[in-house]
Amino acid sequence: MSDERVQRRLAAIVAADVVGYSKMMGRDETGTLARLKALRAEFLHPKVTEYDGRIVKTTGDGTLIEFPSAVHAVSCAVDVQRGMADRNKNLPPEHQIQFRLGINVGDIIIDEDDIFGDGVNVAARLEALAEPGGISVSSRVYDYIHGRIDVLFDDLGEQAVKNIAEPVHVYRVLFSERAAAKSREETRSLPLPDRPSIAILPFVNMSGDIEQEYFADGITEDLITALSRIRWFFVIARNSCFAYKGQSPDIRDVARRLGVSYVLEGSVRKAGNRVRVTAQLIDGSSGNHVWAQRYDRDIQDIFALQDELTEMLVGAIEPEFGKAERERARAKCPDDLRAWDLCQRGLWHTYKRTRQDLVEAQRLFREAIEIDSGLARAYAAAEEAFFFQYVGGYVDTGGAAKADALRFAERAVELDGLDAFNRYALGRALTLVRRHDAAVFELRKAIELDPSFAQAHYALSMALATGGHPQEALPHIEVAMRLSPQDPYFGQFLVRKAEACLFLGRLEDAVESAERSLHEPNIQWSRWAILAAAQAHLGRLEDAHRSIDALRSLRPEIDLAFTRDYWPIADPDAISYLMEGLRKAGLPECL
Known part of the structure; x- marks a missing residue:
């Protein structure tokens, strides 16, 4: 046997990468290399030495660093990112260098001066998961440093990453004043509503089959919808509830952050034609169980099971609710379970909102309609998927496509006008074709049917603001943000607020809301457009030009002609004001 043994040790590893390096090199290869080389020699390498680290290697825009402890690694990373922000303050955008940093603690293999292994x-x-100028750490790093360093953390949950067998639990380090303030705002307790309030966490799929994930999600969504139809309930919206998917949070923290009295959690195990659903209703203030139950049913009884769960919940939270109110929570069931199954699969893909998922969702909704042409929800869901395709820039934005979406939504309301989701889908479709008065009518009807429907309040605010009533829009966007405070698309709520403020001439408020929206995930180009227009009207032309550059990095082909045609604004004064601001900011009339 060889006397050589593989050398191993436990270490904290920092991987660093320059944001937009290829683009910078394409623009100015010599200057970029010189600036990066100077930055490493004058700032990065001394900072690593200060924290007892070792530069393992540099590869183009990448740097691999080893530290003897997680505390040293994160402390150094925070100092580096803060220092980079200071260095970039007075530099033009094309000369600014930003890092993404990832930190892990793990077993490494040493080969001379290099290191390898899963830890690396x-x-x-x-x-790769970090934001520009940000830091992402693994749960092992978090466990080592939590409470030892004066920073905050944002739990991003488990993330599937390339070439790593198991999902990695990721935390974002919040080290800037703005990020820390945002975290404190998010964790601040919300006041309880004056009626019974509840959040329903995503039911856990216990089937051991990822293909059944849609089924567990469907049970959760049906229960949210059913409870929302009871007017005396304050029900947290689907998106904020699903922000906790894949996590095991402290229920008391969930209740505090969402501002509810009760939290429902549960699981679904499906095997063949049998399904087992367990549910626990938990007091949000104490963490004590109020009620728990297990249900074993044939799959054909799934709708009766939903009704039974809803009735038990109502009885546990508000005993005086009578049979009449419980009956309102009954959802209309499709005639064919296969159609319902396909519709649930489609919704599962819809909420992922990627180009491929939305195409698959449309296919599933149309297949469901072929099986059951009376399934109203499938028509409305097809319009929902189209709307996300439209705002994402994945489909034709012409009149024919919008008319097709409108036809689907109208059919949904014809089949079931008492379903708030159907009215909401029709309202959004009408907004896209600039029939704002009709859109407002449908969206008000949706809210009348389901007062806790955050997306309907959001859609109504959009229809009002773009239809010439921005002042009336603001209360509805505030309600949407309260109903869904952890929404993954919370940034869209903020940009709707910025839009209404812009049209009202409240330019400082518009800038504030637009800037806040850009610190939320799932950024869409409209956020930069509103910000640029407001900045230009305020005379901050340098800022406005930078916002236009950011806008065009997301949508290179954009010009005023496209924006005028795309943005469903019916009020001539509002569209003129938006176009004037974008023109001042530097957006050309036509490319």
Whole structure:
């Protein structure tokens, strides 16, 4: 046997990468290399030495660093990112250098001066998940440093990463004053509503089959919808509830952050034609169980099971609710379970909102309609998927496509006008074709049917603001943000608020809301457009030009002609004011 043994040790690994390096090199290769080389020599390398670290290697725009402890690694990373922000303050955008940093603690293999192993690989994957100027760490790093360093953390949950067998639990480090303030705002307790309030966490799929994930999600969504129809309930919206998917949070923290009295959690195990659903209703203030139950049913009884769960919940939270109110929570069931199954699969894909998922969702909704042409929800869901395709820029934005979406939504309301989701879908479709008065009517009807429907309040605010009533829009966007405070698309709520403020001439408020929206995930180009227009009207032309540059990095082909045609604004004064601001900001009339 060889006397050589593989050398291993436990270390904290930092993977660093320059944001937009290829673009910078394409613009100014010599200057970029010189600036990066100077930055490493004058700032990065001394900072690493200060925290007892070792530069393992540099590869183009990448740097691999080893530290003896997680505390040293994160402390150094925070100092580096803060220092980079200071260095970039007075530099033009094209000369600014930003890092993404990923940190992991793990076993590494030493080969002369180089290191290898999963500990290194995970750090590299974490770096790719970090925001520009940000830091992502693994749960092992979090466990080592939590409470030892004066920073805050944002739990991003488990993330599937390339070439790593198991999902990695990721935390974002909040080290800037703005990020820390945002975290404190998010964790601040919300006041309880004056009626019974509840959040329903995503039911856990216990089937051991990822293909059944849609089924567990469907049970959760049906229960949210059913409870929302009871007017005396304050029900947290679907998107904020699903922000906790894949996590095991402290229920008391969930209740505090969402501002509810009760939290429902549960699981679904499906095997063949049998399904087992367990549910626990928990007091949000104490964490004590109020009620728990297990249901074993044939799959054909799934709608009766939903009704039974809803009735039990109502009885546990508000005993004086009578049979009449419980009956309102009954959803209309499709005639064919296969159609319902396809519709649930389609919704599962819809909420992922990627180009491929939305195409698959449309296919599933149309297949469901072929099986059951009376399934109203499938028509409305097809319009929902189209709307996301439209705002994402994935489909034709012409009149024919919008008319097709409108036809589907109208059919949904014809089949079931008492379903708030159907009215909401029709309202959004009408907004896109600039029939704002009709859109407002449908969206008000949706809210009348389901007062806790956050997306309907959001859609109504959009229809009002773009239809010439921005002042009336603001209360509805505030309600949407209260109903869904952890919404993954909370940034869209903020940009609707910015839009209404812009049209009202409240330019400072418009800038504030638009800037806040850009710190939320799932950024869409409209956020930069509103910000640029407001900045230009305020005379902050340098800021406005930078916002236009950011806008065009997301949508290179954009011009005023496209924006005028795309944005469903019926009020001539509002569209003129928006176009004037964008023109001042530097957006051309036509490319």
